[in-house]
Amino acid sequence: MSCHQELKDKGYRMTPQRSMILDVLHQAEKHITPEEIHKQVCARFPEVNKSTIYRTLDLLKKLDMVDEADLGGNKLYYHHSDKGHHHHLICQNCGRTIEIEEEAFNPLKDMLKDKYNFSPDIRHLAIFGQCVNCT
Amino acid sequence: MSCHQELKDKGYRMTPQRSMILDVLHQAEKHITPEEIHKQVCARFPEVNKSTIYRTLDLLKKLDMVDEADLGGNKLYYHHSDKGHHHHLICQNCGRTIEIEEEAFNPLKDMLKDKYNFSPDIRHLAIFGQCVNCT
DNA sequence: GTGACTGCAAACGCTTTGCAATTGA
DNA sequence: TCAATTGCAAAGCGTTTGCAGTCAC
Numbered sequence: 001m002s003c004h005q006e007l008k009d010k011g012y013r014m015t016p017q018r019s020m021i022l023d024v025l026h027q028a029e030k031h032i033t034p035e036e037i038h039k040q041v042c043a044r045f046p047e048v049n050k051s052t053i054y055r056t057l058d059l060l061k062k063l064d065m066v067d068e069a070d071l072g073g074n075k076l077y078y079h080h081s082d083k084g085h086h087h088h089l090i091c092q093n094c095g096r097t098i099e100i101e102e103e104a105f106n107p108l109k110d111m112l113k114d115k116y117n118f119s120p121d122i123r124h125l126a127i128f129g130q131c132v133n134c135t
Numbered sequence: 136m137s138c139h140q141e142l143k144d145k146g147y148r149m150t151p152q153r154s155m156i157l158d159v160l161h162q163a164e165k166h167i168t169p170e171e172i173h174k175q176v177c178a179r180f181p182e183v184n185k186s187t188i189y190r191t192l193d194l195l196k197k198l199d200m201v202d203e204a205d206l207g208g209n210k211l212y213y214h215h216s217d218k219g220h221h222h223h224l225i226c227q228n229c230g231r232t233i234e235i236e237e238e239a240f241n242p243l244k245d246m247l248k249d250k251y252n253f254s255p256d257i258r259h260l261a262i263f264g265q266c267v268n269c270t
Numbered sequence: 271g272t273g274a275c276t277g278c279a280a281a282c283g284c285t286t287t288g289c290a291a292t293t294g295a
Numbered sequence: 296t297c298a299a300t301t302g303c304a305a306a307g308c309g310t311t312t313g314c315a316g317t318c319a320c
Contacts (some may be wrong), residue, residue, distance in 0.1 A: 012314045013294055016155045070207045098251060108243050116233060118224045120264035128257035148274060148319050184277045
């Protein structure tokens with residue numbers, strides 16, 4: 001798990017808390033909230049404080065080691081950035097989320113650049129709607 | 136201002152508070168937050184409670200008289216729905232927001248439908264990035 | 271008159287912060 | 296050793312809620 005080393009290399013300390021947060025992020029199959037990270041970490045190592053979760057996520061975000069996704073609602077979601085950027089289709093009916101690869105948005109990016117002179121930074125995009133099962 | 140009548144027709148009461156909230160929404164040039172609505176309403180009619188703003192916005196949303204936009208961050212933005220759906224390009228550097236018309240996203244919609252069997256409900260989309268001045 | 275509406279105050283959920291105690295290098 | 300990191304408790308922010316009083320119809 002090289003990201004443990006990565007933290008050290010950048011001059012930060014490796015603590016059990018940070019190690020476990022990294023592990024949880026690593027094992028997570030999809031985006032998780034600070035709340036979920038906290039729950040999972042506490043299952044293994046009781047009494048890690050929530051503010052530690054938040055501070056660690058801030059740090060990892062600053063170091064580009066996690067991606068932060070605002071999927072709507074009032075929560076933020078995080079995932080390991082080595083899992084690549086991608087986007088989400090979220091069914092407003094059943095809640096299913098479909099991941100789509102970043103490249104699918106290249107035509108959109110080009111259009112925004114050509115027509116609006118705008119360079120989009122599309123790391124996460126949440127698009128709401130209806131999935132097949134629900135239409 | 137027919138939306139005042141519209142409320143009545145649907146069986147709701149017209150109060151000074153609701154009237155002013157509608158006016159503020161009407162005069163707003165762009166999306167505004169409940170906070171801003173509150174400030175503007177209070178400038179004319181002191182002491183309208185914030186919960187009234189929230190409850191009125193909920194009502195108007197239910198009646199499809201306002202659109203709610205989650206532009207990221209922890210705030211919600213509102214605007215009169217008769218101003219039409221549109222999207223936003225938000226410069227992460229200078230904060231400028233550029234409105235773009237809904238039709239610009241038709242190719243994207245078609246792609247999501249064809250490739251992912253997903254029917255997007257794209258009423259508001261916020262795309263972050265860099266505007267011309269900031270690149 | 272009466273139920274829809276408002277103001278108030280308290281609580282919510284998620285996140286941030288100041289500070290003293292702890293701990294990794 | 297000693298600055299970086301943590302836990303704790305409190306506060307921040309935008310929003311929601313229960314309730315008693317008021318007001319549009």
